[in-house]
Amino acid sequence: MIVAIDIGGTHMRAASYSQDEVKPVKYQRIRTLASEPGGFERLIGVIEEVWPQGETVSAIGIGSPGPLDPHTGFLLAPPNNPQFHNFPLAPKLAEHFGVKAFLDNDANLAGLAEYRFGAGKGHHHVLYLTVSTGVGGGVIADDKLLQGHHGLAAELGHIIVDPNGPLCNCGFAGHLEAYSSGPAISKYVLGELESGVKSSMKRDVNLSAKDIAEAAHQGDELAIKAFQRAGEYLGIGVASMLHSFDPSIVIFGGGVSQVGNLLFDSFHKSLKERVFHPRYLDGLVITKAQLGDDAGLLGARALAEMKLSL
Amino acid sequence: MIVAIDIGGTHMRAASYSQDEVKPVKYQRIRTLASEPGGFERLIGVIEEVWPQGETVSAIGIGSPGPLDPHTGFLLAPPNNPQFHNFPLAPKLAEHFGVKAFLDNDANLAGLAEYRFGAGKGHHHVLYLTVSTGVGGGVIADDKLLQGHHGLAAELGHIIVDPNGPLCNCGFAGHLEAYSSGPAISKYVLGELESGVKSSMKRDVNLSAKDIAEAAHQGDELAIKAFQRAGEYLGIGVASMLHSFDPSIVIFGGGVSQVGNLLFDSFHKSLKERVFHPRYLDGLVITKAQLGDDAGLLGARALAEMKLSL
Numbered sequence: 001m002i003v004a005i006d007i008g009g010t011h012m013r014a015a016s017y018s019q020d021e022v023k024p025v026k027y028q029r030i031r032t033l034a035s036e037p038g039g040f041e042r043l044i045g046v047i048e049e050v051w052p053q054g055e056t057v058s059a060i061g062i063g064s065p066g067p068l069d070p071h072t073g074f075l076l077a078p079p080n081n082p083q084f085h086n087f088p089l090a091p092k093l094a095e096h097f098g099v100k101a102f103l104d105n106d107a108n109l110a111g112l113a114e115y116r117f118g119a120g121k122g123h124h125h126v127l128y129l130t131v132s133t134g135v136g137g138g139v140i141a142d143d144k145l146l147q148g149h150h151g152l153a154a155e156l157g158h159i160i161v162d163p164n165g166p167l168c169n170c171g172f173a174g175h176l177e178a179y180s181s182g183p184a185i186s187k188y189v190l191g192e193l194e195s196g197v198k199s200s201m202k203r204d205v206n207l208s209a210k211d212i213a214e215a216a217h218q219g220d221e222l223a224i225k226a227f228q229r230a231g232e233y234l235g236i237g238v239a240s241m242l243h244s245f246d247p248s249i250v251i252f253g254g255g256v257s258q259v260g261n262l263l264f265d266s267f268h269k270s271l272k273e274r275v276f277h278p279r280y281l282d283g284l285v286i287t288k289a290q291l292g293d294d295a296g297l298l299g300a301r302a303l304a305e306m307k308l309s310l
Numbered sequence: 311m312i313v314a315i316d317i318g319g320t321h322m323r324a325a326s327y328s329q330d331e332v333k334p335v336k337y338q339r340i341r342t343l344a345s346e347p348g349g350f351e352r353l354i355g356v357i358e359e360v361w362p363q364g365e366t367v368s369a370i371g372i373g374s375p376g377p378l379d380p381h382t383g384f385l386l387a388p389p390n391n392p393q394f395h396n397f398p399l400a401p402k403l404a405e406h407f408g409v410k411a412f413l414d415n416d417a418n419l420a421g422l423a424e425y426r427f428g429a430g431k432g433h434h435h436v437l438y439l440t441v442s443t444g445v446g447g448g449v450i451a452d453d454k455l456l457q458g459h460h461g462l463a464a465e466l467g468h469i470i471v472d473p474n475g476p477l478c479n480c481g482f483a484g485h486l487e488a489y490s491s492g493p494a495i496s497k498y499v500l501g502e503l504e505s506g507v508k509s510s511m512k513r514d515v516n517l518s519a520k521d522i523a524e525a526a527h528q529g530d531e532l533a534i535k536a537f538q539r540a541g542e543y544l545g546i547g548v549a550s551m552l553h554s555f556d557p558s559i560v561i562f563g564g565g566v567s568q569v570g571n572l573l574f575d576s577f578h579k580s581l582k583e584r585v586f587h588p589r590y591l592d593g594l595v596i597t598k599a600q601l602g603d604d605a606g607l608l609g610a611r612a613l614a615e616m617k618l619s620l
């Protein structure tokens with residue numbers, strides 16, 4: 001059996017899986033409470049709750065926001081969770097439970113989960129993108145998760161789509177995330193409102209991508225344009241990704257990707273205009289993620305199974 | 311033994327290799343004569359000349375300019391070689407010689423050769439870039455050549471570095487090749503001369519990157535700026551490639567990369583400014599290709615060995 005853990009900003013989830021079942025044998029979810037000490041002890045507790053009695057656990061798989069090092073199992077600087085900064089999570093769990101433990105970041109693992117159990121089943125070359133408060137990527141090339149030398153491959157929100165573009169959350173200019181993430185869409189709208197563009201939306205620092213989507217559905221031109229722009233740059237970024245990875249499927253997860261045509265009409269148009277050879281689009285599937293909140297757990301499980309079979 | 315073939319614009323090379331030797335047992339080179347009929351027959355002839363007598367050949371490895379399909383072994387539309395358009399090269403050679411035959415494009419194979427026999431030896435994650443009349447890429451991820459679903463992965467000259475940038479040879483806007491290839495550097499200089507920028511260089515459609523490098527070494531400011539610009543965009547492109555592939559080594563081949571500091575001073579500056587997390591640069595080796603004209607042959611050989619061992 002495999003024990004899987006998903007450490008999110010608000011919840012820690014744990015589950016145990018037997019080999020041929022997608023459904024967990026046991027499942028638990030607790031609040032992360034990142035600002036309170038004792039995070040590692042809470043994590044141990046929730047793992048013990050799902051630990052299968054009288055069965056052999058082969059490995060623990062762990063998903064967490066990055067940056068982290070999948071090769072050493074260290075968390076480096078997970079956002080909003082200072083008690084896990086530079087923390088040897090996988091080695092500590094391996095020692096505590098006496099089994100191997102494997103770690104990777106949430107976007108890589110969501111991609112791996114979709115490849116194994118979701119929209120990407122049967123594909124050998126998968127590009128997964130989550131478009132949410134950030135833009136994250138996961139790539140499966142020839143049935144293998146692309147991790148890279150430092151474990152920092154597929155940071156696809158940070159490819160440069162315009163070297164003179166707006167600043168990304170990470171502080172660098174012109175990244176895809178600075179155009180197509182939820183906060184980037186809000187920032188664009190606020191900037192346009194500030195420069196006097198007319199709209200039904202009010203200048204409010206809390207204006208969310210969801211609010212803007214609602215305004216767009218009411219016909220607000222600025223709101224519509226904001227999503228079109230996000231989709232256009234998403235198409236530019238994905239064109240470069242096709243030229244880099246040549247997948248047979250592109251899978252979109254994350255909240256912003258739920259808005260549908262508002263984002264994807266301009267995405268498809270832009271992608272078609274930017275792909276430099278028609279063969280890239282030959283049979284290419286572009287679709288939504290199928291796994292919901294449990295993608296992280298299933299990805300952590302798939303990581304453990306993948307590492308054990310190497 | 312392995313028989314390797316490299317089909318270039320001016321020469322076709324063939325060689326036979328025994329398992330543990332980098333030096334070929336036999337080697338032949340003939341002119342490609344792409345405009346004359348009988349290309350396939352000439353190729354058969356040169357292969358027969360290097361075919362080892364009384365030894366078992368396990369496979370033929372073939373390198374050619376793309377686009378091509380490594381999965382089916384078809385050449386699709388090699389530039390300047392119309393007799394090989396949509397030509398089933400690998401299947402035809404396999405049938406003729408009674409052994410397996412494997413095909414991939416020249417940049418992928420030069421990357422594979424550097425990984426196996428050259429600058430990339432001992433690395434598991436390699437990014438190879440050739441900067442020449444075009445910009446081509448080859449990626450080894452976790453000791454495997456990245457080919458992609460259609461065999462079109464790592465077309466890294468065609469990643470978009472500025473969506474509003476100049477047109478690439480392929481007809482699309484803002485590709486890396488449209489900034490950093492030899493013809494792109496020439497085109498930039500000619501444009502600047504046309505708009506009245508002062509220079510020791512004359513407006514001449516045949517002005518080559520080599521001519522411009524010479525002018526730069528004489529202190530010509532426009533010539534210096536042209537290479538600085540090419541290096542700056544090369545840094546932008548490679549930053550995105552690090553974020554995508556996270557290699558432990560970047561290897562530069564191709565004629566333009568021979569100009570040294572003229573290109574690489576601004577490249578290194580730009581790369582450092584653009585990489586969004588310092589860990590990507592941790593231990594990263596940036597170096598020149600070690601294999602010369604025989605990289606294509608050695609790559610074709612490595613491809614055959616790789617495919618046989620799968």
